[in-house]
Amino acid sequence: MSDVKPINPILKQVLELGPTVLFFLIYLKIKEETYVIGGTEYTGFIVSALVFVPILLVAMGLLWRLTGQLSRMQVFTAFMVIFFGGLTAWFNDERFFKMKTSIVYGLFSVLLGIGLMRGQSYLAYVMNEMMPMRDEGWMILTRRLCVVFAVLAVANEIIWRTMSTDAWVKIETFGFPVALMAFLMWQITALQQYLITDDDETDPS
Incomplete structure (x- = not known):
C-alpha cells in the first residue's frame, strides 16, 4: 500500500x-x-x-x-x-534513439494484447485508481488503445525512416503526445456510461 x-x-x-x-x-x-x-x-x-x-x-x-x-x-x-x-x-547512431519510440509503443500494444487474450485489462490495473470504470468499459478502452499504440509504432517507423530529423523531433515532441491525449479525452467522453461515480458506489441495488 x-x-x-x-x-x-x-x-x-x-x-x-x-x-x-x-x-x-x-x-x-x-x-x-x-x-x-x-x-x-x-x-x-x-x-x-x-x-x-x-x-x-x-x-x-x-x-x-x-x-x-x-x-x-x-x-x-x-x-x-x-x-x-x-x-x-555507444554506436554514435541516432537511429537507436528514434526507433525507441516504435519499440515503446509496440511493447505497450503487445502487453495490452496479451492481457486481452487472457480476458484481462492490464490498463485497468495501471489506471483504475485515476479513472474508476466498470470492467466492460476497461476492456473496450484496452482494445482501442492496443490498436492506437500499434498504429503509433508503425507511424513512427515510417516517419523516422522517410522524413528529416527535424520533422521527426517535432512529431515526437508534439504530434504523438497530442494525438494520444486527444484519443484519451475522446474515449473518456465516449465511455461515460461505464464510469463509476459516487452515486454508483452508494447505490445499494
Whole structure:
C-alpha cells in the first residue's frame, strides 16, 4: 500500500512533460553543431538525446520525491530512454534513439494484447485508481488503445525512416503526445456510461 502525496497539478505536468520540451529546445539550439567527445564526433541531435537522459531522471526523481510514487509506465519509459540513449552514444547512431519510440509503443500494444487474450485489462490495473470504470468499459478502452499504440509504432517507423530529423523531433515532441491525449479525452467522453461515480458506489441495488 503506497501513500501518494498531493502535488500541484501544474507542477506535476511540468515534471512529466518538461523533459521532452527541453529536449526539443536543446535540439533546436544545437542541431547544426558537432561536438568532439573522447575523440569521437557527435551531432547536435545525439548530444541532445544524451542530455535528455539526466534531465528525465532528475524530473522523475523530483516527481517521486514530491508524490512518493512513480507509475510503471514512467519507470519503463525511463528505462527505455536510458537504454536506447546508451546505444545511441555507444554506436554514435541516432537511429537507436528514434526507433525507441516504435519499440515503446509496440511493447505497450503487445502487453495490452496479451492481457486481452487472457480476458484481462492490464490498463485497468495501471489506471483504475485515476479513472474508476466498470470492467466492460476497461476492456473496450484496452482494445482501442492496443490498436492506437500499434498504429503509433508503425507511424513512427515510417516517419523516422522517410522524413528529416527535424520533422521527426517535432512529431515526437508534439504530434504523438497530442494525438494520444486527444484519443484519451475522446474515449473518456465516449465511455461515460461505464464510469463509476459516487452515486454508483452508494447505490445499494
